[in-house]
Amino acid sequence: MPVDHHQIENFLYREARLMDEHAYDEWLSLWAEDLLYWVPCNEDDIDPQRHVSIIYDTRPFLEDRIERLKSGVAYAQEPKSRLRRVVSNIEIEEGDNGEVTVYSNFNLTELRRSRQDTFAGRTIHKLRPQGASFKITYKKVLLVNNDEVIDNLTFLI
Amino acid sequence: MENGAPESWVIDNHKDGLFRVHRRTFTDPHVLALEKERVFAQCWLYAGHESEIPNPGDFRTRQVAGRPVILVRGTDGQVRVLLNTCTHRGAQVCREKSGTTKTFQCAYHAWTYNNQGELVGVPGEDAYSEAFDRRQLGLVTAPRTESYRGFVFVSFNPAMENLVSYLAGAREYLDLVCDQSENGMEIISGTQLYSMRANWKLLVENSIDGYHALPTHKRYFLEFLPDTGVEVQRMRIAGTAKSLGNGHAVIANPEIPFGRPVADWIPAWGEAKKAEIEAMYQKLIARFGAEHAYNIAKVSRNLLIFPNLIINDIMSVTVRTFFPLAPDYIEISAWALAPKEESPENRVLRLDNFLTFLGPGGFATPDDVEMLEACQRGYANVREVEWSDISRGMTRQAPLASDELQMQVFWRRWNELITGSRPARVREAA
Numbered sequence: 215m216p217v218d219h220h221q222i223e224n225f226l227y228r229e230a231r232l233m234d235e236h237a238y239d240e241w242l243s244l245w246a247e248d249l250l251y252w253v254p255c256n257e258d259d260i261d262p263q264r265h266v267s268i269i270y271d272t273r274p275f276l277e278d279r280i281e282r283l284k285s286g287v288a289y290a291q292e293p294k295s296r297l298r299r300v301v302s303n304i305e306i307e308e309g310d311n312g313e314v315t316v317y318s319n320f321n322l323t324e325l326r327r328s329r330q331d332t333f334a335g336r337t338i339h340k341l342r343p344q345g346a347s348f349k350i351t352y353k354k355v356l357l358v359n360n361d362e363v364i365d366n367l368t369f370l371i
Numbered sequence: 372m373e374n375g376a377p378e379s380w381v382i383d384n385h386k387d388g389l390f391r392v393h394r395r396t397f398t399d400p401h402v403l404a405l406e407k408e409r410v411f412a413q414c415w416l417y418a419g420h421e422s423e424i425p426n427p428g429d430f431r432t433r434q435v436a437g438r439p440v441i442l443v444r445g446t447d448g449q450v451r452v453l454l455n456t457c458t459h460r461g462a463q464v465c466r467e468k469s470g471t472t473k474t475f476q477c478a479y480h481a482w483t484y485n486n487q488g489e490l491v492g493v494p495g496e497d498a499y500s501e502a503f504d505r506r507q508l509g510l511v512t513a514p515r516t517e518s519y520r521g522f523v524f525v526s527f528n529p530a531m532e533n534l535v536s537y538l539a540g541a542r543e544y545l546d547l548v549c550d551q552s553e554n555g556m557e558i559i560s561g562t563q564l565y566s567m568r569a570n571w572k573l574l575v576e577n578s579i580d581g582y583h584a585l586p587t588h589k590r591y592f593l594e595f596l597p598d599t600g601v602e603v604q605r606m607r608i609a610g611t612a613k614s615l616g617n618g619h620a621v622i623a624n625p626e627i628p629f630g631r632p633v634a635d636w637i638p639a640w641g642e643a644k645k646a647e648i649e650a651m652y653q654k655l656i657a658r659f660g661a662e663h664a665y666n667i668a669k670v671s672r673n674l675l676i677f678p679n680l681i682i683n684d685i686m687s688v689t690v691r692t693f694f695p696l697a698p699d700y701i702e703i704s705a706w707a708l709a710p711k712e713e714s715p716e717n718r719v720l721r722l723d724n725f726l727t728f729l730g731p732g733g734f735a736t737p738d739d740v741e742m743l744e745a746c747q748r749g750y751a752n753v754r755e756v757e758w759s760d761i762s763r764g765m766t767r768q769a770p771l772a773s774d775e776l777q778m779q780v781f782w783r784r785w786n787e788l789i790t791g792s793r794p795a796r797v798r799e800a801a
Contacts, residue, residue, distance in 0.1 A: 253732060255561050263719050266561030266707050269732040270722070278595055278727070282734055285590050290737030361468075363566040363702045366740060367732040 217308050222316055225341065225348055226301050230320070233370040234297040238280045241370060246342055246349035249273050253371065258356040268360065268367060283368070290368040295326040297369055301337075312343040313351075324369065333371065334358045377757065381786040383779070388766035390779050391758040394750045397570035402789070403698050409788045410678050411436040415524040415537050417680040417692045418442055418452050418513070422521060422557035422711070428471040428486050433704070435525060436694055440513065441465050442523065445487035446473065450518065452525045453488045453510040464510065475510070484510050520549045521556060539616030544674045548684050550659065550667050551633040552710030558690070559707040559722070563730040566702050569743035571679065571695040574703070575781055577739050578681040578691065579673045581622050581772030582763060584608055587742055588735045595727070595734060600638030601628040610670075610772035612764075618677030618784025620777035625670045629686035629728075632721040633710060634668040640720055675777065677784055682708075687725035699747050705730065 225244075232241040245251075253269040254260050262270045271279060282288045299322035307315040315338065322333040340352035355371050357364075380402075382391040396402050418435050419442040430443035432455060439455040441464075455463045457477040464475040464484060474491070476483040483492030488510035496505070513525035517534035522545065524534050535542060549556055567574065577583065585592055585608065592608075610624030630637035634651035636644060655664035674682045681691040693703040707725045709718065728735045749756075761782065764774025786792075 255563060255730075260561065263715065263722070264560060266559055266563060266722065266730075267726060268563070268730060270726055274598075275723070275727060278598065278734070281594070282590050285594070287590050288738065289587070289741040292741075361564070363564040364731040365566045365568070366737050368737045 217306060217312070217314055219304075219306055222306055222314060222341065222348070223304055226304065226316065226318055226339070229350075230299050230301045234299060236283070236291075236294055236297075236369075238283050238370075242277070242280050244348075244350050245273075245276065246344075246351045247273065248351060249276060250352045251276050252353070253355045253357065253367070254360060256361045258360070268357075268364070269355075283370075288368060290366050293326070295324045295369045297325075298323055309340075314341050314348075315339070316341060320371075322371065326366075335360075335371070380789065381782050382758070383783060383786075385765075388762060390760070390762045390765055390775070390782070392761055392782055393757055394753040394759055395757075396785075397572060397747065398698050398750050398753055400698055403695055405789050406695070407437075409791075410785065411527075411694070413526065413528045413531065413788065414678050415515075415517075415526045415531065415534055415676075416678075417676070417690070418516070418523045418525045420521050420556075420558045420690070420706070420708070421450055421518060421523060422555070424450065426471065428473055429469075430465065430472060430486070431469045432465050432467065434694065435513075436527065437696075438527075439463055440525075441475070441510075443486055443488075446485070447487060449487070450516070450523055451488060452513040452516050452523065454513065456511075457482055458490065458508040458510065488512060520545060537617060538676065539619060540613075541615045541617075541619040541621070541674065541676050544615065544621050544672060545676075545682070547663075547667050547670075547672065548674075548682060548688060548708070550655075550663070551688075552712060553658075554711045556688075556708050557711045559709050559718070561707070563705040564702065565705070565731040565736070565740070566700065567693075567740050567743055568700055569740075569747040570698055571693055571701045572781075572785070573743040573746055574693055574701060574739075575675060575679065575681075576761075576778045577743055578683065579612075579620060579622055579675050579777045579781075580775075581608055581610060581612070581624065581673075582775070583739075583742070584773075587738050591728065591734050596629055599630075608772060612770040612772050612774055612776040614776065614780040618781055619675055620780040621672050621674045622772035622777055623666075623670050623672045624772050625665075627671055627685070629671075630720070630724060631668060631671065631686065632713065632717050632724070644720075675781060677781065686728055687721050689725065689729055 229244055251271040255266050255268045283291055299320050301318050301320050303319040305317045318337050324331045335355055335357040338354045341348035342351050377393050380393045380396050416435055423431055424444040427444055427446045430441050432441050441453040441455050444450050455465055457464050459482050462477050462479040464477045474483050474485055481494050485491050490505040490508045493505055514529040515526040515531050517524055519534055608624050610622055612622045614620050634648050636648040652668050655667055671685045679692050683689050688708040689705055690708050691705040693701045695701050709721055730736055761775045761778050764770045770776035
């Protein structure tokens with residue numbers, strides 16, 4: 215079955231909206247059981263098992279990240295950031311068994327406590343078909359500023 | 372005092388057991404100017420770790436007390452901290468973050484220095500007079516550079532006492548960190564960089580503050596750790612605080628059940644790891660005896676080396692230093708420290724422990740940042756609300772980690788350096 219590019223783009227847009235709107239449970243439901251969510255530190259291509267990352271979550275850690283954000287005591291997101299991001303420059307690479315690797319760029323505006331910040335980067339998603347949609351098995355976020363000071367990366371990127 | 376400063380910055384009232392700090396110490400640009408001269412240009416400051424530059428020619432550039440420096444191991448094997456500015460017209464001679472080199476060549480006019488800082492090449496040197504002596508124009512080193520067990524410190528005061536004597540009682544606690552390895556500790560590749568719109572002294576206080584752990588990090592201690600299989604009844608923070616001299620202080624907390632790769636097992640690591648971690652502990656007992664081994668492996672510690680080095684040997688070991696760019700803004704560099712011989716599998720456990728608590732995407736650090744920024748915002752009321760209270764446990768014989776002795780120790784030393792007087796002013800608290 216040929217890959218439906220439009221469907222994949224819509225999946226990414228939906229994921230972006232769920233992150234922007236802090237829809238934590240719905241966002242978590244997009245992920246496969248065996249997941250890896252990774253934001254490298256300092257460089258885009260490091261070995262996360264030998265180099266410090268910013269985020270390197272397997273499922274139990276990502277679940278806890280979400281529970282924390284929902285708890286009301288994750289003070290770094292109480293009050294929450296206002297977020298809107300644009301996802302673009304989507305390129306799709308087809309793999310085996312309908313799996314796809316999707317490369318995209320994002321530009322994210324964050325507003326919190328009267329201060330507006332911009333985050334930008336490239337995201338690599340690995341998506342596995344499931345039913346009529348996909349599950350995310352792997353997501354790596356290459357922040358433009360991953361080798362600069364960051365004051366708070368508590369919201370979802 | 373000048374600029375309408377209060378008559379004292381610190382109230383240290385032993386009689387009544389009250390300790391107060393004036394909030395202008397956190398907001399006043401004049402105080403920051405004094406700190407740059409009387410604290411950061413005097414004290415020993417952490418510049419890096421020898422393991423970051425293991426081979427001759429290895430270098431890393433960074434800032435120490437606002438100064439761009441090159442931490443470099445010369446061809447002669449010696450570790451130096453070179454001030455990164457060409458002695459000709461000032462350009463930074465090294466414009467890379469890290470690498471290996473025999474020479475640093477200034478890109479502006481091609482003056483060339485070897486990796487020991489000596490000026491070895493000046494294009495068109497025949498145009499200079501006889502008085503021009505390139506032997507005197509090498510890259511300038513920090514006036515003092517000394518190491519203790521791999522930790523490299525600099526002082527910008529040529530007359531500073533030697534490092535070991537400066538470290539005073541903190542040395543014993545650095546040893547407890549270093550003794551976790553038979554082959555030496557190393558900085559794990561990678562630097563977490565984050566910022567805070569708060570005064571640097573707030574992060575000093577916060578890094579050694581047992582009192583805040585449960586309120587600020589309630590979820591980590593009361594939900595995240597229990598989710599990993601830790602019994603909630605083990606969840607207590609019942610340590611002690613100690614002054615180590617020269618403004619250094621430590622809090623030490625036995626048996627917090629967050630797991631320590633050397634060597635305190637937790638259920639989340641699986642039964643298979645239990646024997647291995649226990650064997651590691653037994654080996655420490657064989658090397659050091661039961662008491663020292665217990666202190667290395669089962670007691671976590673938050674160590675302040677005055678003024679701005681924090682070594683928190685907790686669920687993972689973090690080395691953290693920071694410098695104020697403004698009264699209300701700092702940038703922090705944080706590293707993870709580990710035994711060189713650690714297995715790849717245990718290194719992963721250590722990094723998981725590190726990332727789930729520490730750094731801009733961690734489950735604890737961002738909430739600390741939020742609290743400290745909230746303090747800084749609160750200080751806009753300084754004209755009406757002048758003093759912060761840091762009296763907790765002041766009259767207790769053996770202060771607890773949840774007391775504030777360790778902050779009093781910091782502030783007394785800070786006050787001595789800033790005011791040039793030995794003891795802090797004693798007066799009745801308002």
